[in-house]
Amino acid sequence: MDLRFSPAEEAFRRELVAWLSVEVPKVGPPPDKDDWDGRRKFDLAWQRRLFDGGFAGIDWPKDVGGRGASPVEQMIYLSESEKAHAPYVGVNFVGLLHAGPTIATLGTTEQKNRYLPEILMGNEVWCQGFSEPSAGSDLAALETKAIRDGDEYVVSGQKIWTSHAQVADLCELLVRTSKEGPKHKGITWLIMDMRSPGIEVRPLKTIGGSTEFSEVFLNEVRIPIENRVGKENEGWKVAMVTFSFERGTAFLSDLIRSRELLKSLVQLSSIPGKSGKAKWESDALRQQVGLLSGELDGLWSLTRRNISQASKDGVPGIGGSVFKLYYSELRQRISDLAIKVLGQRLMSYDGFGDPVATEHVEAYIYSISMTIAAGTSQVQRNIIAERILGLPKESL
Numbered sequence: 001m002d003l004r005f006s007p008a009e010e011a012f013r014r015e016l017v018a019w020l021s022v023e024v025p026k027v028g029p030p031p032d033k034d035d036w037d038g039r040r041k042f043d044l045a046w047q048r049r050l051f052d053g054g055f056a057g058i059d060w061p062k063d064v065g066g067r068g069a070s071p072v073e074q075m076i077y078l079s080e081s082e083k084a085h086a087p088y089v090g091v092n093f094v095g096l097l098h099a100g101p102t103i104a105t106l107g108t109t110e111q112k113n114r115y116l117p118e119i120l121m122g123n124e125v126w127c128q129g130f131s132e133p134s135a136g137s138d139l140a141a142l143e144t145k146a147i148r149d150g151d152e153y154v155v156s157g158q159k160i161w162t163s164h165a166q167v168a169d170l171c172e173l174l175v176r177t178s179k180e181g182p183k184h185k186g187i188t189w190l191i192m193d194m195r196s197p198g199i200e201v202r203p204l205k206t207i208g209g210s211t212e213f214s215e216v217f218l219n220e221v222r223i224p225i226e227n228r229v230g231k232e233n234e235g236w237k238v239a240m241v242t243f244s245f246e247r248g249t250a251f252l253s254d255l256i257r258s259r260e261l262l263k264s265l266v267q268l269s270s271i272p273g274k275s276g277k278a279k280w281e282s283d284a285l286r287q288q289v290g291l292l293s294g295e296l297d298g299l300w301s302l303t304r305r306n307i308s309q310a311s312k313d314g315v316p317g318i319g320g321s322v323f324k325l326y327y328s329e330l331r332q333r334i335s336d337l338a339i340k341v342l343g344q345r346l347m348s349y350d351g352f353g354d355p356v357a358t359e360h361v362e363a364y365i366y367s368i369s370m371t372i373a374a375g376t377s378q379v380q381r382n383i384i385a386e387r388i389l390g391l392p393k394e395s396l
């Protein structure tokens, strides 16, 4: 493992910083959080700008329009983008960060040629149809059934918590193709066109007030067999690759954003209160911020270790679970502290002209979901116990 940037990586960083300094100021204000058409347009427009500038899919293969660069350069890209306040990946999250990489790793040549360039060019949005009302942590229990009918699968069932479903063109979908044998051996990974007849999307309102995710009802939806990634009944293996990307590198820009939140918290606590004293004068607060900052540094090193491993293996390793577990809980502790520092300013959340308070309250609400999304903390602990520490398997 080498944690230093090579001369080529440093040159890449300089080129990127110069490009961002020109392009980011051209981006207008982001649309309202529940203006989904606006959000789709905004996020796709930024993706197109990245593509035209040669920065789309930094670590994707060149033959599908990516930059073919190393995961370390991807990390540089995320870090510098955050510093420059470039738009977040937004509704392109699933396509760019896990469906696309899964197809790039396991898809056929036809699938790579058909789907990957469209993601990179900002033409198509993806969503993830994995969870079901009775299959979340125990995902292998999923029941949405797919029956072969000639060259098609006929799919019926229900998905839930499908982020960005209402603006998605395509869905990475897990279906049950067999009930024989162990439950994880009868699952298949399919690409579903969200415009197919038989799909009904019902948005769900989150605690943050936006309709971030939806229930998706599937009623005899026809999916061509050429949309299958991997073999029939071997979708669990494909899903494991999807998860390694989702837990391995997809949270990276979030980690960088946490550092910004911590800085903002320090500024917030440095403002003198009515007594003339600033909260920052408290030793206890400074110690807590110092500790959180050290923990972020530790996670940054862990990330570089995971990325170094991904550079060798092509797929992020099991270290992604360690990162996801620690990071999501750390992020909640940062937000808990911010809420204490905000004090009465909490009351000016949303619509009262206090953008700093709004930013921290939104981050706090979002952080609650972080120990659930992409596999709960309890599930990550099970994975670490069994697959890293070699402890006995959980008896179900």
Ligand SMILES: Cc1cc2nc3c(=O)[nH]c(=O)nc-3n(C[C@H](O)[C@H](O)[C@H](O)COP(=O)(O)OP(=O)(O)OC[C@H]3O[C@@H](n4cnc5c(N)ncnc54)[C@H](O)[C@@H]3O)c2cc1C
Pocket (backbone or CB within 6 Å): 127, 128, 129, 130, 131, 132, 133, 135, 136, 137, 138, 160, 161, 162, 163, 164, 213, 369, 370, 372, 373, 374, 375, 376, 377, 378, 379, 382, 394
């Ligand atoms: C913001 C957000 C976005 C999401 N986006 C998507 C998406 O786009 N697509 C998608 O498919 N899904 C999505 N999800 C769903 C997410 O993957 C599930 O919520 C998650 O896997 C947990 O499943 P569940 O909600 O069914 O909870 P359950 O599995 O019912 O868990 C309930 C509780 O029991 C605990 N528990 C369960 N099993 C065990 C065990 N074996 N050992 C110890 N404790 C256990 C859990 O940790 C949890 O605390 C999203 C979730 C969130 C919060």
